[in-house]
Amino acid sequence: MTNIFDNLADKGSVFKDKQYxxxxxxxxxxxxxxDQITGIAKYWIEALxxxxxxxxxxxxxxxxGKxxxxxxxxxxxxxxxxxxxLRIRTEYIRCTDYTTEYQVIAKLCQQMGRDVPYRGWTKAEVVNTFRDILKSNLYGNKMILIVVLDEIDILLKNDGDGILYTLTRTDNVSILSxxxxVDFKKFIKSRVMSSFRDREIVFPPYGAQQLxxxxxxxxxxxxNPETLTNDVIPLCAAMAAKEEGDARxxxxxxxxxxxxxxEKESKLVHGDYVREAKDKIEHNKITDLITTLPAQQQRVLEAILNLTQEKEEITSGKLYDTYKEVSKGDTVSYRRIFDFINELEMLGIISTNTISRGRGRGRTNIISLQCDNDILEDALYSI
Ligand SMILES: Nc1ncnc2c1ncn2[C@@H]1O[C@H](COP(=O)(O)OP(=O)(O)OP(=O)(O)O)[C@@H](O)[C@H]1O
Structure with missing residues (x-):
C-alpha cells in the first residue's frame, strides 16, 4: 500500500525551499x-x-530590517x-521573551555557559554571577560583551530601566537597543540616561522598488525557476510599501x-493569488486578535456585530442592552463597557464618532465596525 505522505509529496510545488x-x-x-549596517560597524570597530x-x-x-x-x-x-x-562576545536577547531585568541577566548568564535559574535567586545574586563571568574571562585581553536588546521598549515598559542601570554599570559591556x-527613552530615568550615551541609527521604511x-x-x-508571473513581486512590493514599507x-x-x-495545484503563482493572500493574511490577523480577546470583550463585539447586521445605529446605550442579551446575565457594568470600547478602538476593530443631535440634545457616540462582518462572524463563532 502506498504511504499517504508519498501521494502528498508527489504533488509538486512552486517552492524549492520555503525556509528562505x-x-x-x-x-x-x-x-x-x-548604510545602516556600516553605521553599526563604525561604532563596533572599537571592540577590535x-x-x-x-x-x-x-x-x-x-x-x-532592524x-x-x-x-x-x-x-x-x-x-x-x-x-x-580577540575576546569579543555578542549576545542577542528578544525582550518579548525575556521581559524583566532578572530574566535578561539570567538568560545572558545561560548563554555564556552558567546555569542560572529563571526564578528563585535574588536579583543581586544573578547580577553578581553575570559580573563574575565577565571577570573570569579576564586573562590576557579583556572580554568585551555586546548585548543586543531587541524590542527593548517592551522590557522598559514592563520592568523599568533597571536593566540599563545594571548593564551600563558593568565594565566592558556595550548595549545595542x-x-x-522613537520615544522609548521616556521610560529611562535621568540617573540612567547620564551613563547611557547612545548613538542613534534610523531605519527608514522601504520603498516599493527596494522591496x-x-x-x-x-x-x-x-x-522553483519560472514559477512567478511578472506581476507577483511588484504587487507584493506595492502592497507592503503601502503598509509602511514592511519587508516582513x-x-x-x-x-x-x-x-x-x-493548494490550487497551479504550476504558476499569479497576481490574483497575491490579492487572495492579502485577504487571507488579514483574515488570520483579525481571527488571531479576536480569539485571544477576553470573553466579555468578545461578547461586546458579538453585540456590535448583531446590531451592524440589523443595520442599527450603535450608541453605547443600545450596545449595552444588546450586550446584556448576548451575555445572558453574566455581564460587566455599563461603565466597564466604555473601557472595552476604547480597547477595541485601539486595536482598530471598531471606530467611534461623536455626533451632535442638535441644540439641547447633547452629543452621542456612534460605534461602527472597522473589519469585515464575515471575518468577524467566522472568528466569533469559531471560538
Ligand atoms: N534588506 C533586507 N533584505 C532582505 N531581507 C530583509 C531585509 N530587510 C528585512 N528583511 C526581512 O524582512 C523580515 C523582517 O525583518 P526584521 O525582523 O529585521 O525587521 P524589524 O525591523 O526587526 O521588525 P520588527 O520591529 O517587527 O521586529 C525578515 O525576514 C528579514 O529577513
Whole structure:
C-alpha cells in the first residue's frame, strides 16, 4: 500500500525551499541596508581595538530590517574578532521573551555557559554571577560583551530601566537597543540616561522598488525557476510599501501567494493569488486578535456585530442592552463597557464618532465596525 505522505509529496510545488521565506532566516545579503549596517560597524570597530564600543540604538518601524541588520553585524564582528583572536562576545536577547531585568541577566548568564535559574535567586545574586563571568574571562585581553536588546521598549515598559542601570554599570559591556518607537527613552530615568550615551541609527521604511529588490533575491532562493508571473513581486512590493514599507509583510504575501498556488495545484503563482493572500493574511490577523480577546470583550463585539447586521445605529446605550442579551446575565457594568470600547478602538476593530443631535440634545457616540462582518462572524463563532 502506498504511504499517504508519498501521494502528498508527489504533488509538486512552486517552492524549492520555503525556509528562505521564514522570518527567522538571515540572508547573507541585505539590500538597501548597507548604510545602516556600516553605521553599526563604525561604532563596533572599537571592540577590535580592545575598547568597549559606545551604546547604540536603532529605531524603525516594523519590518524595516532592524533585527536582520543587527544580527548580520553581530556575525561579521564575531568573524572579524576570531581572525584577530580577540575576546569579543555578542549576545542577542528578544525582550518579548525575556521581559524583566532578572530574566535578561539570567538568560545572558545561560548563554555564556552558567546555569542560572529563571526564578528563585535574588536579583543581586544573578547580577553578581553575570559580573563574575565577565571577570573570569579576564586573562590576557579583556572580554568585551555586546548585548543586543531587541524590542527593548517592551522590557522598559514592563520592568523599568533597571536593566540599563545594571548593564551600563558593568565594565566592558556595550548595549545595542532596538526599538520600534522613537520615544522609548521616556521610560529611562535621568540617573540612567547620564551613563547611557547612545548613538542613534534610523531605519527608514522601504520603498516599493527596494522591496522588489529584497523579494527578488529571496524568491530566487525559495521558488522553483519560472514559477512567478511578472506581476507577483511588484504587487507584493506595492502592497507592503503601502503598509509602511514592511519587508516582513512583503515576504508573508509572497509566501502565502505561493501556498495558494500549491493548494490550487497551479504550476504558476499569479497576481490574483497575491490579492487572495492579502485577504487571507488579514483574515488570520483579525481571527488571531479576536480569539485571544477576553470573553466579555468578545461578547461586546458579538453585540456590535448583531446590531451592524440589523443595520442599527450603535450608541453605547443600545450596545449595552444588546450586550446584556448576548451575555445572558453574566455581564460587566455599563461603565466597564466604555473601557472595552476604547480597547477595541485601539486595536482598530471598531471606530467611534461623536455626533451632535442638535441644540439641547447633547452629543452621542456612534460605534461602527472597522473589519469585515464575515471575518468577524467566522472568528466569533469559531471560538
Ligand atoms: N534588506 C533586507 N533584505 C532582505 N531581507 C530583509 C531585509 N530587510 C528585512 N528583511 C526581512 O524582512 C523580515 C523582517 O525583518 P526584521 O525582523 O529585521 O525587521 P524589524 O525591523 O526587526 O521588525 P520588527 O520591529 O517587527 O521586529 C525578515 O525576514 C528579514 O529577513
Amino acid at each position: 521565506l521564514d522570518h527567522r532566516f538571515l540572508p547573507d545579503n541585505l539590500p538597501h541596508r548597507k 581595538n580592545n575598547v568597549t564600543p559606545s551604546d547604540v540604538t536603532i529605531y524603525g518601524k516594523t519590518g524595516t 533585527t536582520a541588520a543587527a544580527k548580520f553585524a553581530m556575525k561579521q564582528l564575531e568573524e572579524a574578532a576570531s581572525n584577530k583572536e 532596538i526599538s520600534n518607537y 522588489v529588490d529584497i523579494l527578488e533575491e529571496r524568491s530566487r532562493l525559495s521558488f 509583510y512583503a515576504l508573508d504575501l509572497l509566501r502565502t501567494a505561493g501556498e495558494i498556488a500549491d
